[in-house]
Amino acid sequence: MGNLNFQIYNFQIMLDKNQIAKRIAQELKDGFYVNLGIGIPTLVANYIPEGVSVVLQSENGLLGMGPFPFEGEEDADMINAGKQTITKLPGSSIFDSAMSFGMIRAGKVDLTVLGAMEVADNGDIANWKIPGKMVKGMGGAMDLVASAKNIIVAMQHVNKAGESKLLKQCSLPITGRRCVKKIVSELGVFDITDRGFELRELAPGVTVDEVVAKTAGRLVVEGDIPVMQF
Amino acid sequence: MKKVVASANAAVHDIHDGAILMLGGFGLCGIPENCIAALVQKGVKNLTCISNNAGVDDFGIGLMLKQRQVKKMISSYVGENAEFERQLLSGELEVELIPQGTLATRCMAAGYGMPVVYTPAGVGTEVAEGKETRTFFFNGEEKEYLMEYAFEADFAIVKAWKGDTMGNLIFKDTARNFNPLMAMAGKITIAEVEELVPAGSLDPNFIHTPGIYVHRIFKGSNYEKRIEQRTARKRME
Numbered sequence: 399m400g401n402l403n404f405q406i407y408n409f410q411i412m413l414d415k416n417q418i419a420k421r422i423a424q425e426l427k428d429g430f431y432v433n434l435g436i437g438i439p440t441l442v443a444n445y446i447p448e449g450v451s452v453v454l455q456s457e458n459g460l461l462g463m464g465p466f467p468f469e470g471e472e473d474a475d476m477i478n479a480g481k482q483t484i485t486k487l488p489g490s491s492i493f494d495s496a497m498s499f500g501m502i503r504a505g506k507v508d509l510t511v512l513g514a515m516e517v518a519d520n521g522d523i524a525n526w527k528i529p530g531k532m533v534k535g536m537g538g539a540m541d542l543v544a545s546a547k548n549i550i551v552a553m554q555h556v557n558k559a560g561e562s563k564l565l566k567q568c569s570l571p572i573t574g575r576r577c578v579k580k581i582v583s584e585l586g587v588f589d590i591t592d593r594g595f596e597l598r599e600l601a602p603g604v605t606v607d608e609v610v611a612k613t614a615g616r617l618v619v620e621g622d623i624p625v626m627q628f
Numbered sequence: 629m630k631k632v633v634a635s636a637n638a639a640v641h642d643i644h645d646g647a648i649l650m651l652g653g654f655g656l657c658g659i660p661e662n663c664i665a666a667l668v669q670k671g672v673k674n675l676t677c678i679s680n681n682a683g684v685d686d687f688g689i690g691l692m693l694k695q696r697q698v699k700k701m702i703s704s705y706v707g708e709n710a711e712f713e714r715q716l717l718s719g720e721l722e723v724e725l726i727p728q729g730t731l732a733t734r735c736m737a738a739g740y741g742m743p744v745v746y747t748p749a750g751v752g753t754e755v756a757e758g759k760e761t762r763t764f765f766f767n768g769e770e771k772e773y774l775m776e777y778a779f780e781a782d783f784a785i786v787k788a789w790k791g792d793t794m795g796n797l798i799f800k801d802t803a804r805n806f807n808p809l810m811a812m813a814g815k816i817t818i819a820e821v822e823e824l825v826p827a828g829s830l831d832p833n834f835i836h837t838p839g840i841y842v843h844r845i846f847k848g849s850n851y852e853k854r855i856e857q858r859t860a861r862k863r864m865e
Binding site: 471500544571 | 680713730731733748749752789807856857860
């Protein structure tokens with residue numbers, strides 16, 4: 399007989415990335431034009447509520463992004479901003495990159511969902527560079543955060559070392575200033591106002607004390623905080 | 629009017645060491661594969677390349693990087709390329725990272741004959757360092773904008789789906805991306821196309837780039853059209 403390996407399971411209930419996406423999807427309203435960033439934001443498309451019809455914008459030049467193609471039907475000329483093969487939908491339109499960012503800059507896109515490495519309590523966001531380590535670039539993130547009317551950030555509340563990523567001030571080079579309006583993390587939902595991170599909802603099984611302990615920036619907790627509903 | 633050239637080699641014959649190039653494409657989608665191969669073969673050096681991405685290790689602009697033909701890259705996103713990262717960290721390659729919309733608009737401005745544009749992208753970030761800013765009341769709010777210069781490129785190299793002998797171009801799907809913008813912005817613009825047709829064959833109502841912007845055109849061949857992230861779903865039986 400070989401050795402028995404005992405695995406230690408973390409029984410704490412926190413949201414996984416699909417649940418974060420599902421909660422963000424509740425913010426979608428019928429008729430919205432929406433830009434979804436790479437990572438968790440992309441998953442939001444899987445949870446669009448019934449009766450809500452939205453048009454997804456892909457900043458490489460497409461409105462009306464459809465699902466992945468069927469196997470064997472992938473087309474190298476048809477990709478999204480994450481360079482994944484995708485499809486068009488009835489009513490889709492194609493345009494160049496200047497027009498794509500033109501509609502973003504002009505405020506035509508109703509909602510932008512993106513990931514972040516850090517967010518500050520004044521709405522600053524950092525998600526493009528780790529000096530000396532990651533030099534991939536900002537892509538369209540700086541354009542999006544500078545112009546979007548409504549930005550929701552999907553992010554992990556703490557890093558692997560357990561340190562808060564919701565800060566007083568970003569330690570990484572910022573992508574944009576005072577632009578994030580809402581955060582959905584594995585611990586809860588937060589609005590960013592002049593007072594800082596205002597706790598609106600708690601993830602199932604998460605306590606206010608835990609949120610307080612894991613939030614480095616100004617945190618506002620007022621009254622009874624409801625538990626997130628799915 | 630003689631815009632049609634025989635080959636990629638003929639199209640890039642006068643691209644010289646130290647030239648400033650624009651190269652169309654987003655990732656590997658809509659890149660001028662034939663011209664890149666010709667530039668690699670020609671071996672020109674010290675190039676400044678304005679392109680949204682830098683290819684991958686063994687395709688696209690990555691092929692030029694491998695041969696150390698590029699002195700400077702101006703791009704918005706340069707992941708997916710280990711050789712690029714190595715040259716950057718060792719200081720062999722100069723890189724200017726700029727927001728994607730700014731890159732597109734600086735190409736557009738050149739083609740529209742405007743020296744500068746104002747954009748809010750990058751205000752308050754590293755991108756704004758050393759740049760002039762102005763505050764405008766526009767679109768219902770007061771906001772700070774960065775002044776960004778139009779690009780001036782010696783050559784713009786683009787890939788289109790269809791083109792005619794007058795240089796008119798039509799792009800396909802998301803392979804359009806930066807191509808029509810860069811086509812407008814080159815002092816010399818070179819277009820490689822999948823289908824080259826006689827003037828009169830394309831409906832003027834559906835031309836994306838009018839031929840006035842295009843100086844050389846040729847029919848490309850052997851397109852690989854690599855896919856970076858092949859994502860698909862299973863067909864339900």
